Amino acid sequence: MTQTSPHATGSDADLITAPLTYRADLLKDQVVLVSGAGSGIGKAIAVQCARLGARLAICGRKADKLEATAELIRGLGGEVLVRPASIRDADDVGRLHAEVWQRFGRLDHLVNNAGGQFPQAAIDYSVKGWNAVIDTNLTGTWHMMQAAARGWRDHGTPGSIINIVTVIWRGMPGVAHTCAARAGVIYLSKTVAIEWAPLNIRVNCVAPGAIATEGMDVYSDEAQRDLPRSNLMQRFGQARDVADAVTYLAGPSGAFVTGEVMVVDGGNQVWGDQWTIPRPDYFGGQRP
Numbered sequence: 001m002t003q004t005s006p007h008a009t010g011s012d013a014d015l016i017t018a019p020l021t022y023r024a025d026l027l028k029d030q031v032v033l034v035s036g037a038g039s040g041i042g043k044a045i046a047v048q049c050a051r052l053g054a055r056l057a058i059c060g061r062k063a064d065k066l067e068a069t070a071e072l073i074r075g076l077g078g079e080v081l082v083r084p085a086s087i088r089d090a091d092d093v094g095r096l097h098a099e100v101w102q103r104f105g106r107l108d109h110l111v112n113n114a115g116g117q118f119p120q121a122a123i124d125y126s127v128k129g130w131n132a133v134i135d136t137n138l139t140g141t142w143h144m145m146q147a148a149a150r151g152w153r154d155h156g157t158p159g160s161i162i163n164i165v166t167v168i169w170r171g172m173p174g175v176a177h178t179c180a181a182r183a184g185v186i187y188l189s190k191t192v193a194i195e196w197a198p199l200n201i202r203v204n205c206v207a208p209g210a211i212a213t214e215g216m217d218v219y220s221d222e223a224q225r226d227l228p229r230s231n232l233m234q235r236f237g238q239a240r241d242v243a244d245a246v247t248y249l250a251g252p253s254g255a256f257v258t259g260e261v262m263v264v265d266g267g268n269q270v271w272g273d274q275w276t277i278p279r280p281d282y283f284g285g286q287r288p
């Protein structure tokens with residue numbers, strides 16, 4: 001996370017004081033596990049869930065980032081388990097979930113937010129680069145989903161999974177690897193929503209468009225300039241827009257929703273160029 005990023009996730013003060021869309025006891029005593037909660041969208045989700053009364057477990061690779069989020073949550077009087085872990089490591093994911101059950105005796109919601117990619121023409125991907133993106137966004141997400149479902153099955157309790165994906169329906173040139181991974185997550189989610197319905201587990205996705213976070217720093221200045229023009233609202237969305245969608249699915253409002261993808265993209269799925277690498281002359285060149 002760069003402190004100078006023009007796309008920082010709002011100030012910590014904003015995360016703590018921005019007016020809540022939902023009533024403040026909505027998730028009281030529930031336990032929410034959020035991956036990638038040390039920055040951006042995951043941080044906003046974790047802090048919002050804490051403000052709504054939930055107890056949090058947060059993971060990510062870098063302990064210092066997680067600690068900063070945890071400090072905010074503790075400052076709100078919330079309870080939080082901080083557990084550095086890579087979602088790519090299936091065995092460690094299993095240990096993480098065991099620790100959550102040991103600490104809280106329950107898990108209500110898993111928010112699979114950890115993920116990312118780098119912009120590059122697909123024809124140039126190295127094997128290592130492709131694998132890094134697929135292992136993180138598809139396989140890592142699956143490790144977390146399966147561990148959560150096994151926990152709920154073994155304890156005989158209900159649960160819900162919310163996977164953060166992205167707006168893949170018109171393709172997204174420059175990030176084909178992540179489109180492949182997220183398409184996998186979406187249809188994985190729809191399928192296990194069916195398989196796990198008898199276990200009282202709901203499985204949904206939230207698909208953000210361009211959201212102002214530190215994660216945007218991986219894109220060129222030109223892409224960062226143009227991505228907010230890639231939707232009907234002509235601006236970046238905010239991390240809390242995604243947090244609100246997650247809360248809708250986690251709360252009583254989501255009780256009859258499963259196998260669904262909620263799109264939070266300012267209308268990008270129906271209109272707007274979304275090049276994350278320079279647009280070829282074939283398509284008019286220039287942007288971004």
Ligand SMILES: CCCCCCCCC/C=C/C(=O)SCCNC(=O)CCNC(=O)[C@H](O)C(C)(C)COP(=O)(O)OP(=O)(O)OC[C@H]1O[C@@H](n2cnc3c(N)ncnc32)[C@H](O)[C@@H]1OP(=O)(O)O
Nearest residue numbers: 115116117118126128129132133167209210215216218274
């Ligand atoms: C929505 C509609 C409209 C709007 C459209 C909006 C656009 C996109 C929408 C989504 C936006 C976001 O998600 S933004 C928020 C997400 N955050 C990020 O994306 C942060 C950056 N990404 C990551 O950190 C990723 O998680 C990821 C790259 C997979 C990290 O995995 P690793 O830690 O294993 O990565 P590294 O070790 O650094 O690299 C592994 C290999 O990957 C390749 N690699 C890594 N970075 C590379 C790079 N810049 N260029 C080439 N190749 C690269 C190399 O082969 C690396 O090996 P070596 O060569 O040996 O080093």
Ligand SMILES: NC(=O)C1=CN([C@@H]2O[C@H](COP(=O)(O)OP(=O)(O)OC[C@H]3O[C@@H](n4cnc5c(N)ncnc54)[C@H](OP(=O)(O)O)[C@@H]3O)[C@@H](O)[C@H]2O)C=CC1
Nearest residue numbers: 036039040041060061062086087114115166210211213215
């Ligand atoms: N911002 C946007 O416009 C959009 C974002 N998204 C998706 O939303 C999610 C959050 O992105 P955003 O907040 O913007 O970006 P960030 O880069 O700020 O957040 C990604 C988080 O994932 C964590 N992470 C990455 N790899 C792993 C791993 N192997 N194990 C555990 N944690 C990991 C990172 O922490 P650490 O490095 O400490 O591991 C980081 O905190 C991502 O999946 C992203 O692709 C989707 C659409 C648009």
